[in-house]
Amino acid sequence: AAPARSLPPYVDWKDAEQMIVHTGTTIETRRSAFGTSIITPAERLYIRNNLPAPEVGIVADPDAWAMAVEGVQQPRYLTVRELKALGIETVATVLQCSGNGRGYFAGKPSGTKWTVGAAGCVLWSGVPVRNVVAALGGLAGGARFMTGTGGEKLPEGLDPRSVMVERSVPLKAMQDALLAWEMNGEPLHHAHGGPLRLVVPGYSGVNNIKYIKRLAFTAAESDAAIQKTGYRMSPPGTKGDPSHPSVWEMDVKSWINGPAPETGPLRAGWVQVHGVAMGGTRPLRRVDVSIDGGQTWREARLVGPDLGRFAWRQFVLPVQLPPGQHVLASRAQDTQFNWQVETSPENAGGYLNSGWRSHALPITVA
Template identity: 55%
Template structure:
């Protein structure tokens, strides 16, 4: 069990002389990936950016591995949209070669489990229609570092998440053009187009995920644009599945097949992977799958010591599968709460919303955290029960930060 009284938090301290200029949350700058291609690729933590994302802002990210890059907590701005240059990276397999995006419109996707099965190109899909949605993209393991047990995998804090604008064709539009879903198909199963290692069973490594078919028909899109630009190769271009409100693993990159199936995929990543289970228990198909996200929020500023007086507390909040409706902030570790104000436009039910609460703080040490409530009345949990792989962390107590005011 998680001990509710214990708080895991980051305490970022810098010299008083530099405090005022160093703690302001940096907003989204709207710079496209190519504009940063010539800058250094050596982030502050000393690890070089992977080649496939060498265009990202090295000062905004933490490089964990060749396949995992995290957005720094204080680089989440107040505009509401995460620039591609600051977006986290989480790939289960290496990206395909650059040839995949050399002629994006020629990328092929097969559609199965519909009345008129066929293969279509991205160019074909673009002629069917387009829809745009703002949605949070979040890794299932975001917050893994906040659990007590040593779950395997990247030790994400808060930075395996971003809020993006996706554009593409709705899955329902494609299905309607192909005569509808065949009878008895309860799931939509998407298969990624990564190159698989030789000499091992493909089912053990292939990225293939199933979600309920009714959800897919309601909200899924096949996206070729991210933030108004072609989806970068590292993030699933030329075409990826986007399931607003669902964890990132279900948003299959480089999608090569979309099939409506009677059962869930038998691939390991679906059958036993991304399953919520007690610590020490093996994954199994009857355990909850990492599908829908939970209501969540966290503070992004201040994270370091401050001078006394008026301080703006910033952060982001989202409702997962229901629009975020309210966010409260505490400066005393959850003993009391004050309602914050949302910043900027409401981008829809699946997007996050930046928030702010101005406070006057006298000298002392403050434990600052936030708590969100969605439109369905779900309140962000105080603690998240441990699970074997460290998934689904959203507890506000351990998302808190300590700030000393001088």
């Protein structure tokens, strides 16, 4: 394994050996570090910040954090303390950066060359957004989007719209959305969006607004650059604009995590080929594994409990590996019989790569 570049101070509590530090704001989980027990521990969960994370001090008194709610009958500020009185729900979701897998696009789009590790499966606990809207008298009317604004301090001297983290998702996403203050059984760490984070199950990472300070039900999408031109599925070499689809829902996807070459030389014999698979927004139906780069496939077994359609599932297939070169691949299918694609379309931002071929894992067995 490559020597671990050191973790920046705000995440120095993470498990450095298990992470790949691209930059101070882009840190991914090693393929071999996902384990087989579904949930990704906070110490191994990837980090992606579009702006530097706020001071740790914002989680000193998490209950006092206040968020504006707009586009409802009775718009007002609500503190986390008040939100905690409106309901509790827990959901397991795959948190996955829109650019996860970018490093596997042949067209070499610019941006962090994430492999598989800008993703994790975590448990969130918080209040359903539905409850909050109901408590404030319902929607004001005319809303088509749910817009969340991050609580970062914006750099001075720049047009705020050009840097702020503000994303709009279709209003229907509200049905499953949560305002979360807990992750994996612990108060939400500020690096992952504490005191309060908007969780939009089934939607890619960028839509899950950290340290949320405003939740608005709006007629139009945000005009912040990150929404208007950023995170758009535009053709290679072109700038994104509102005519291109926004990066919202995630696709059915899977990849192999073991045996991984990074954990040492592989010996011939029986191995448990394992990995993770997700349905995106739909439940997962099955996963197939190939040890010959996709020429032949066998159905794998899903491991452990089903944590719902927004979580991933671990899968395993025992295989006997002879000495030589092998290419391990997996392809998932959702309950509507959509197979994970073989190759995802190239796009300027290198978003939403779920192609099984480029995610295949070449190994050498001695």
